[in-house]
Amino acid sequence: MGFKCGIVGLPNVGKSTLFNALTASKNAEAANFPFCTIDPNIGVVDVIDERLDKLAELSNSKKKIYTTITFVDIAGLVKGASKGEGLGNKFLSHIREVDAIIHLVRCFESENITHVNSKISPADDLETIKTEIILSDIDIIQKKLEKNKKKSLEEKEVKILKEKLETLSKGLEIKANDMGEEKFLSSIGLLSIKPKIIVCNVDEKNLSVGNIYTEAVKNKYPNEKIINICADIEDQLSGLDKNEKETFMQDIGLNKTGLNKLIKEGYDLLMLDTFFTSGPEESRAWTVKKNTTAPIAASVIHTDFEKNFIRAEAVSCDDFIKFGSTEKCKENGKLRIEGKDYIVKDGDVLYFRVNP
Numbered sequence: 001m002g003f004k005c006g007i008v009g010l011p012n013v014g015k016s017t018l019f020n021a022l023t024a025s026k027n028a029e030a031a032n033f034p035f036c037t038i039d040p041n042i043g044v045v046d047v048i049d050e051r052l053d054k055l056a057e058l059s060n061s062k063k064k065i066y067t068t069i070t071f072v073d074i075a076g077l078v079k080g081a082s083k084g085e086g087l088g089n090k091f092l093s094h095i096r097e098v099d100a101i102i103h104l105v106r107c108f109e110s111e112n113i114t115h116v117n118s119k120i121s122p123a124d125d126l127e128t129i130k131t132e133i134i135l136s137d138i139d140i141i142q143k144k145l146e147k148n149k150k151k152s153l154e155e156k157e158v159k160i161l162k163e164k165l166e167t168l169s170k171g172l173e174i175k176a177n178d179m180g181e182e183k184f185l186s187s188i189g190l191l192s193i194k195p196k197i198i199v200c201n202v203d204e205k206n207l208s209v210g211n212i213y214t215e216a217v218k219n220k221y222p223n224e225k226i227i228n229i230c231a232d233i234e235d236q237l238s239g240l241d242k243n244e245k246e247t248f249m250q251d252i253g254l255n256k257t258g259l260n261k262l263i264k265e266g267y268d269l270l271m272l273d274t275f276f277t278s279g280p281e282e283s284r285a286w287t288v289k290k291n292t293t294a295p296i297a298a299s300v301i302h303t304d305f306e307k308n309f310i311r312a313e314a315v316s317c318d319d320f321i322k323f324g325s326t327e328k329c330k331e332n333g334k335l336r337i338e339g340k341d342y343i344v345k346d347g348d349v350l351y352f353r354v355n356p
Contacts, residue, residue: 006098021234107213
């Protein structure tokens with residue numbers, strides 16, 4: 001599994017520019033007026049992993065397949081979206097299809113790019129987005145409860161919805177208390193439970209140190225994941241080859257690209273791990289949720305592998321790279337035989353044994 005991130009924000013904050021840069025494409029039109037992006041642009045990006053590069057080299061693999069992340073550039077939101085203002089209904093429906101939300105806010109000044117609210121205030125912009133999402137969730141829950149005359153909901157589900165409605169009515173976003181609750185709330189299309197990353201789009205000179213706008217965001221949202229990205233720099237980097245990119249990044253003192261920042265934060269946010277399979281035919285990265293058992297991890301490769309699971313042969317990626325092969329790891333006592341209860345660890349190189 002990969003994961004899907006929706007880039008959302010008010011018009012003219014740099015969503016399409018960032019999307020183009022992250023996906024190294026020019027599919028999303030960037031223009032200086034609201035609603036330039038109507039239908040969502042979608043880009044699938046390889047998650048480059050040096051560990052997989054090493055495994056493929058050591059195994060002399062014919063193919064190397066990275067895991068992926070999908071970015072969705074969603075139409076700009078305006079106040080009243082929950083009631084259908086602007087492209088509100090489309091905006092909200094597109095958010096429902098993503099695993100995580102990237103809240104992009106404008107933290108730079110420019111006379112050439114208009115701001116939909118005539119002033120730059122990223123904290124206020126975030127509040128607008130939050131409010132519209134909460135109002136949309138209130139509407140969904142109220143309609144769900146009103147339609148429950150035929151008792152289509154279980155008693156515990158009604159209780160959950162009433163509790164969440166009370167929280168939302170106070171202007172607060174909601175969280176699921178457990179996996180079952182999360183699955184139920186997601187199934188009815190609630191948005192505020194989706195994990196989120198706040199991305200401050202800054203100019204080049206403020207990329208490393210931030211500015212008054214990024215500080216305002218941090219002060220208002222101290223418990224959220226917040227990163228600074230310069231969409232213009234990312235756009236420039238996307239047009240360079242590997243060597244040019246490294247030189248440019250050194251010249252401006254950039255240690256990590258915006259894409260790499262988002263991937264790291266996204267994996268942390270969604271609690272994802274990567275395991276590998278490696279051999280002469282193919283070396284491949286696979287993404288699973290943290291605390292996934294070996295049989296379920298095997299099912300990511302093929303659904304039949306879970307029910308036919310016998311055991312997993314596991315080595316750490318570090319040991320594989322150190323000793324050069326599974327056979328050498330076995331000779332040095334680094335190969336482990338794991339059963340159905342084994343919890344897959346990030347960086348595991350796994351070989352699944354299944355019944356035919």
